[in-house]
Amino acid sequence: MPGSFFLEWSSMKILTAAEMSAADRATAERFGVPFGELMEHAGTAVAKFTQQQYPTAKNILVLAGAGNNGGDGFVAARVLLQSGRNVEVLLLGDAAKLKGDAAAAYQSLDGSVVRILADEAAVKESLPNAIREADVLLDALVGTGFTPPLRGSAAVARDIVADTTISVIAVDLPSGWDANLTETYADGAFRANAVVTFTAPKLAHAFGHLTAPDVFGPVVVAPIGSPDAAIESEQKLTWTGAAKRIFETPRPFESNKGMYGHVLLIGGAAGKAGAPSMSSLAALRAGAGLVTAAVPTSILNTVALITPELMTHPLSEDATGSVALANLQSKDQWLKKISVLAIGPGLGTNGEASEFVRRLVLESDIPLVLDADGLNAFKDQAALLNEASRNGARTIVLTPHPGEMGTLLGITAKQVQADRLNLARDFAQQHGVTLVLKGSRTLVAHPDGSIAVNTTGNPSMAKGGSGDILTGIVAACLAQKPNQVREAVASAVYLHGLAGDFAAREMDEHTVLATDTVAHLSRAFRYRTADSIGDWICGLHD
Structure with missing residues (x-):
């Protein structure tokens, strides 16, 4: 319209x-x-x-x-x-x-x-x-x-x-x-x-x-x-699309890559190169100045092939092919000059992977995005997130789907779906984190109790890899707008869904792949809310 x-x-x-x-x-x-x-x-x-x-x-x-x-x-x-x-x-x-x-x-x-x-x-x-x-x-x-x-x-x-x-x-x-x-x-x-x-x-x-x-x-x-x-609004409810205006101002002519942050994506395991590849590609497409994928050595060459602009860092593996704890010994070196950490896509929970995640999260101060097995590492240990977030003083963004949210809370995905608003709000406040509870109406809950409701996205995005793409977009938006966490995360969620809407419009929803949303990110960024007379709920725009 x-x-x-x-x-x-x-x-x-x-x-x-x-x-x-x-x-x-x-x-x-x-x-x-x-x-x-x-x-x-x-x-x-x-x-x-x-x-x-x-x-x-x-x-x-x-x-x-x-x-x-x-x-x-x-x-x-x-x-x-x-x-x-x-x-x-x-x-x-x-x-x-x-x-x-x-x-x-x-x-x-x-x-x-x-x-x-x-x-x-x-x-x-x-x-x-x-x-x-x-x-x-x-x-x-x-x-x-x-x-x-x-x-x-x-x-x-x-x-x-x-x-x-x-x-x-x-x-x-x-x-x-x-x-x-x-x-x-x-x-x-x-x-x-x-x-x-x-x-x-x-x-x-x-x-x-x-x-x-x-x-x-x-x-x-x-x-x-x-x-x-x-x-x-006593419920502190807003719409994610309003936040996108932080990305509608043209970049300064004198821009350089250092102005738009460096994302370090940690993920993957032996035989699981796809998830970190997609997350890294999405972070690059969403505007981060630099992106490095830190992955187990056995999959590094595969991940590097996703695009020549991606930098890589090899991580040693344990006997299961997962990230080894020994990598933490040199973490100060590979965390240097990193703006945002994104941890989880394809990481797995075998061997030392979960312990690696918990220790890295607790021993670093860098703004953080946790997804997939990065979240599963905190099963039965969600209280550690309070320490990691320094009670909200450090930016931590969690991006669970209902099943992962259930794992964090010790309940079923069905129970999560039955009370999404309250559970998201309570968890974000209790642990001092920003929580992106994914779904047909993704919620972005903040430590102050406010929640942004997303209205973009469609069933074509119910495919493997969609969450990995979102992780990369969230990390990239945070890297570019480190002082506007609320707007950056809401924008990322909105843009991801809007790109999916554009993909579904051009293709049949059965055939849309997660990477097709990355291909349509440019259209999502170019879209201006002022160009529409208000079909904000649908997300399908020319």
Whole structure:
């Protein structure tokens, strides 16, 4: 969805329904912006989105409820009428029950375009024909303040719409969704091809099943007049994509490789050259000035072949072909001038490998990224991470998938998935680390309790090597932005998913390899949030 109508955001907070209501009240009471003005801006945003995304649609159908969501729909209908579109408004309910600004918006409409459907029978009789004559439907029945389930006429309308192919734009939320839902699917809600919400995304926008266009499509976040000071998230939830702006400023003309850090990637074992190779390649592609792969001698030549720009350092092996403890004797030499350590890809847990990891982590002060078997080395010993992080004074980033997270916590992956937000937040706070809990909505949790939610990525990335690629990208972003850890890690996660989205767009998702995401990193870096009118949730951009 190319365009530039919606404004840039320096930050993107994710709110609960109560926090959104509080933001609206604060906007009116503290900053003097009347609620009616917010409604006017919201409806206008929906109308302009409709015009921009469906330029050939002449006939617009608006399903409106009797609350404020309906008020937004009335404003959108009026603006679309003024633009020359043919508009029909179906009000499900009693016009006499409209109150306040919603009533004022209703009165501003040309009454000839409004039909009142007072009961279920009227909906069944009128809605199917209205849909057949329309090009686009605006769903403005209920929004953020609604508590499911849909009942009565609204439920009937939902079922009728579900049996059609008409494009649906949801105003604020698809009617029937709970704004506080953190599940990936909601039974009993309207479908939507796109969603226009206001001021900030809500939990449902961030966690809902947003990649299936027949369920809940791309989400546009439209600013409607609330200043940032009025928008507060007690849960400290933000969006990863907002952090990417730290990489949108061109590098200085006088740049040199020393300005962008030196990543040392430690991984691999006999017969396991792929993981450290992919991580190293990703670190180079993601912008690190220098990358060295420290791997067992038996696989060094194989790893070196991934690209001629990669430097290598041989590590002695134990009897199992794993990294030997003896390497620690010379660690001061090979850690010299290293900006970021990345440990784990392909390392294995045989022989002395796990003990090597624990000792290296505890005996060094360099910013650290731990993944894969680097994480498994701390099975039943997660308390050591507090000492390693110096209670948060040293940057340590962990990048577990649910299984590895379960290993750290001593629980199952299923238990991790059932409580991702709380477990990620608690672990990061308890151990003073930044935790990247991977998944369809990867979470980036920080020691202060804040969490960034990622919305890029797709099922094509469910392949071996994806985690290794992410490790390299995280390490490279940290090396370039050592004083902006929060933004660097969030950007890395966002960029990785966005590169995967570009790869899936060009290929079939079955055929995408982990290294294909590396090939699309350039497009991900080039993408500017200002180039889009807000399809931030989907991640599929031209």
